[in-house]
Amino acid sequence: MSKKIDETSGWLQRFAAWVDGDREPPDRTLLVMERRPHRDFRPTEEEFERREKDRLRKFFNWYPIAATVICVVMAAILLTTVMNMPGFGDEDNPINNEVSERYLEHGAEETGSENVVTAMIIGYRGFDTLGESCVLFLAVAAVMILLLRDEKNTTGRELHQLEREEAGAREHADLILQQVAKVLTPFIFLFAIYVLLNGETSPGGGFSGGTILGAGVILFSAAFGVQRTQRFMNRRTYSVVRTFGLMLYAVLYGIYIFIGANGLPNHLAGMILLIDLAVGLVVACTMYGFYALFSRGEI
Amino acid sequence: MIEHLATGAGLAFFLFGLFVFFSAVLGLFRFDYVLNRMHAAAVGDSLGIFCVLIGLMLLHGWSLSAAKTLLIFVFLWLTSPVASHLVAEMEVATVPDIHKECEVEER
Numbered sequence: 001m002s003k004k005i006d007e008t009s010g011w012l013q014r015f016a017a018w019v020d021g022d023r024e025p026p027d028r029t030l031l032v033m034e035r036r037p038h039r040d041f042r043p044t045e046e047e048f049e050r051r052e053k054d055r056l057r058k059f060f061n062w063y064p065i066a067a068t069v070i071c072v073v074m075a076a077i078l079l080t081t082v083m084n085m086p087g088f089g090d091e092d093n094p095i096n097n098e099v100s101e102r103y104l105e106h107g108a109e110e111t112g113s114e115n116v117v118t119a120m121i122i123g124y125r126g127f128d129t130l131g132e133s134c135v136l137f138l139a140v141a142a143v144m145i146l147l148l149r150d151e152k153n154t155t156g157r158e159l160h161q162l163e164r165e166e167a168g169a170r171e172h173a174d175l176i177l178q179q180v181a182k183v184l185t186p187f188i189f190l191f192a193i194y195v196l197l198n199g200e201t202s203p204g205g206g207f208s209g210g211t212i213l214g215a216g217v218i219l220f221s222a223a224f225g226v227q228r229t230q231r232f233m234n235r236r237t238y239s240v241v242r243t244f245g246l247m248l249y250a251v252l253y254g255i256y257i258f259i260g261a262n263g264l265p266n267h268l269a270g271m272i273l274l275i276d277l278a279v280g281l282v283v284a285c286t287m288y289g290f291y292a293l294f295s296r297g298e299i
Numbered sequence: 300m301i302e303h304l305a306t307g308a309g310l311a312f313f314l315f316g317l318f319v320f321f322s323a324v325l326g327l328f329r330f331d332y333v334l335n336r337m338h339a340a341a342v343g344d345s346l347g348i349f350c351v352l353i354g355l356m357l358l359h360g361w362s363l364s365a366a367k368t369l370l371i372f373v374f375l376w377l378t379s380p381v382a383s384h385l386v387a388e389m390e391v392a393t394v395p396d397i398h399k400e401c402e403v404e405e406r
Contacts, residue, residue, distance in 0.1 A: 174384075174385070174388065176381055176384055177381055177384075177385060180377055180378065180381045183377065184374075184377060184378070
């Protein structure tokens with residue numbers, strides 16, 4: 001833009017300048033409409049503020065009305081849709097087809113799980129759940145790529161600051177949080193194991209149990225600091241557990257598919273339990289991994 | 300007679316709990332300082348949940364579900380004040396002129 005266009009410059013440059021809208025001296029203007037002088041209207045500070053305030057006031061006058069109208073219209077649309085939907089529990093609802101009938105009637109004997117939801121998630125649609133576990137695994141891997149600290153992406157100053165923060169946290173450890181965590185953590189772990197192992201027969205299973213397990217580890221880590229968490233969960237253990245969970249799932253489900261999926265239920269009576277456990281490990285590692293990586297960049 | 304009494308008491312507890320929750324949410328949205336909002340949220344999480352769960356237990360009578368409700372309520376009473384405490388402590392630790400906002404006990 002700031003380039004000076006004069007007679008000596010080539011036609012290409014002049015064409016480029018014309019396309020860019022650069023100003024040329026009027027007598028040298030080629031194929032440009034007559035220019036009007038720019039209207040440089042620059043309001044004063046007070047004028048600007050006053051206009052801004054005016055605009056805001058107008059906006060706030062209209063905002064409640066517009067919000068109400070939008071909400072009412074949305075609610076009306078949704079309510080009309082609900083009124084037109086088939087009744088709850090009707091016999092000829094579209095959901096009552098042969099698929100759900102099969103799941104409900106043969107789920108227990110074909111997959112060995114009393115809980116139909118678990119039978120569906122892990123038995124019939126096990127590949128879907130395997131994909132979900134892979135997504136969680138890959139999410140942690142991606143976050144690790146971005147946030148994990150090592151000697152190449154950390155300066156000494158950052159390390160020093162981190163150490164200082166940790167020392168400060170150790171000195172001023174929160175007594176209330178520690179006492180409550182001391183009482184609650186065992187119960188949280190117990191409940192997590194209960195939910196994990198009972199997914200076969202009652203509501204629960206890998207995802208919910210794993211989340212509770214991860215939350216327990218996070219609570220422990222927040223209350224007692226990094227050092228004490230790393231006694232049982234350092235980076236090596238973390239990687240081993242995470243990979244072991246996914247591998248266990250893949251191998252078990254592979255065997256299950258290979259020997260004929262629903263033909264041979266009794267050979268793999270404990271399969272649902274083990275897969276639930278594997279999913280739980282992956283989910284718990286994902287939860288804790290996100291927490292640790294986002295808060296201090298290492299596990 | 301005693302059943303009617305229990306139902307009435309349960310209903311009263313339940314409605315009072317709903318009122319507490321309503322005021323807690325109102326406070327959470329209307330207050331503008333973090334400690335006030337924390338206070339409002341903590342009221343809902345301790346008194347409101349207490350009244351609602353006690354009301355439910357009275358309405359449904361003693362059963363296994365009631366025992367589980369009691370456990371939930373113990374859990375919430377253990378954890379919710381700790382969460383409020385942490386929020387407040389973080390506010391005190393990070394705001395330099397906290398004395399302008401409220402009284403601070405020197406420790």
